[in-house]
Amino acid sequence: MKFKLGDFVRFVEEKREGFITRIIDGQTIGVTGEDDFEIPVLASKVTSVHGREAAVAAAKEQEEIEEAANQEFISKGIYLAAVPEKQVTSVVQFYLINQTSYTLLASFTTEKSQEFKGEFAGILLPRTAVKVFSAGLPDISIWPKFIFQILYHSKQTVDFLDPLIYTERFKAKDFAGSKTAVHLLNQQGWQFQLDIGAVKVDAQKLKESFFKSPEEKKMVEKPAKEIDLHIEKLRDDYQFLNSNEILKTQLERFQKTLDGAIVHQLPSIVFIHGVGNGILRHEIHKVVSKHPQVKTFMDARKEKFGYGATEVVLK
Template sequence: MKYKLGDFVRFVDEKMEGFVTRIVDEQMIGVTGDDDFEIPVLASKVTFVHGYENNGKKSLAAEVMQTPVAEFITKGVYLGLVNDAKVNSVMHFYLINDTSFQLLAGLTTESQDKYKGEQAEIIAPKKAVKIYSGQLADLQLWPKFIFNIVFFTNQNIKPEAPLAVTEKIKAKDMASAKKKLPLLDLQGWLIQLDEPELVIDAQKLKESFHKPAGEKQEITKPAGEVDLHIEKLRDDHQLLHSSEILNIQLSYFNKALDAAIVHQLPDITFIHGSGNGTLRQELHRLLSKNNRIQTFMDARKEKFGYGATKVILK
């Protein structure tokens, strides 16, 4: 199939054009025009509209600028999910390289034990590449995405270990509000690929109750609502730098979440405020990697606006 979701095409025998919004099989596709009505058509009966989009790819041997060692960034490989600008029902997937490494990246999909090599790219530092597209209505049918990524630089920097990451996109990955994605002037959802899954061992936390008296560490049951505003946590907050404030808030969040898991609370709400969204983004990133979390969502908007996140525990 030479066409992909999101391609702009024109009918050969009629004065019609639109976007490819469904791949039925190797011969049949669905095309949606300005009237938002999807028309099934043989792939042989449409053609690309040349000039609509720049399809030329940059050379894989593009020169990479040297980054000062002190400024070299080693973490920041993301999968970004973005709705098509013209056809909102189509979701595009971007591999985002926010590191200073070049990436040799391959994407394979797996569905019902069938594997398909989708794309292989060399991605320059601070660049993003569209690697896949899917129909949003078919989210439950989307395949597993298997990423194999190798890090490279010709500078005197130890490369990161190669990544072999499998992601199955779920509805909860898009439960939070959209945000601006790094390197892309687009709003969407973000999944970090180069971060190990956060695994909390509830049994080990419980064992802390049974330590000898001299070692025993009491874990207090947290309130149902935990306020992470820095003025609630530290009296000297006006003397702290923004990075220190964020670290304090995240530390308090992690302790409260661990305590909620130990005490088997059904849910807990974290009040983070709206602000610039940094704290909310970090909380959602950590929650999405936590295997003790069933789901999370914006808390009651009539009470908190967009300033709180409700976490449902398993």
Template structure:
């Protein structure tokens, strides 16, 4: 199949044109025109219209790495930015977003029903993006398992982190939140972070801590029902912290408060994260969605917090 989702094509035998919005099989595609109706057509009956570039098609130029101030060398910040096509809103494009100071050697593959396919391999320069995949948003339940392999590289005097391997099976809740501005793309979309470890609670170790001698037992102070994660509430020196340091401090405070709520068997706890750019909210929701002790979570009372707080119901 020579066509991809988002390609602009023209019918050979009719005065019609539109965007490829579905790959039906090796011979058939779905094309959506200005009337927003999708028409199934043989791939041999359309031709590419040259001169149109879908959103995100331009590749960032990779230049020789220049020395940077090691004091501002960003080690964290690898995301998947998912944005809708400007001309075909039913299609979403996946971009690998590198806000770190490393060059990333990235490989991306998919797996569905034991069928594996390499989708992308290349170098992502610091502070740049690369479009790696496209899909029909309506077919989300049919999307394959995504696997990302990322190796860090720099000519600077910086120790590179261990290679990153992330497997992701997207669900509807990953795209239920309000769109936010995706870094570097200057487009609204959904942001999924790849370089943060998932929260893993060792139930056995937590259980063992209850039977330690008094001098060894871990003490969890009972948390308040509302935990404010605004950085100015957590650190007096917040104006001197980098963005990556702030998010780490906020997430550490979140983990501590959540563990304490679980140990003290609170029925629920509310985290005040603010609206802002939505990164902290997304990180919390990602961790809560995979937490074995969380029954559900939702936006807290809007009349009190607006859209800046999340209420967590514990099991």
């Protein structure tokens, strides 16, 4: 039989057309038209309508473009999500998630002992996800380095974005916190945002702070022992901020407070970041794990904060 499921066909002897929704036997097929009724018919009594698929695809693409034009354009929101396998929870499946309005051309490579292996390459449409890798959590110490290269594309008139390059070598502490909801997958897992820059530590500025005079140090506010980074504690107009502006505000307050704690030589400081989707916690941990003036960091008083706060011990 030359036909297959999904083909669009037209009846030879009557004015009717539709999609093939069932292969009944070697000579008979089921065709469903606009009335949603399936009609059994001999395959010899229908003919293919060529070009229909291309026309439907073009119309759908145009519809998606027009629909996107009427929605708020989202420029940030590329994530890597690690979701435990349902049957074997020690195995995690990694998904690349595109919550932006861009179409992404993505390449994912792993590197181990200077040997590179391409794991995934493809196009990721807006608000979609694709599985790119699998790994066992007990083997995290020997996981390869992850390398993502991403190009942005949109048929709308938007700002041009440079290609995104994201590299990460995961450690056990990256998975120490509670899992959060991965909405596009309707599952629980750990999420890491790829398209947000790490907070940069100005080494020269930090060095200069140690040699400030007492008068100059008074100009740097001495922070409290516990700093609440929930956005409603930082801005009165937080209802009008989008997720990127909220995160930027929280990270700026975190960085300013950490610098203040170092200048005033506090032994430690607690940052209350909440549980949420784990992005703020992850970004804070990325900074303090590489900071030259941080001795160590840990979850702060779980009986009080759960996994919603991090205590940073300073040198």
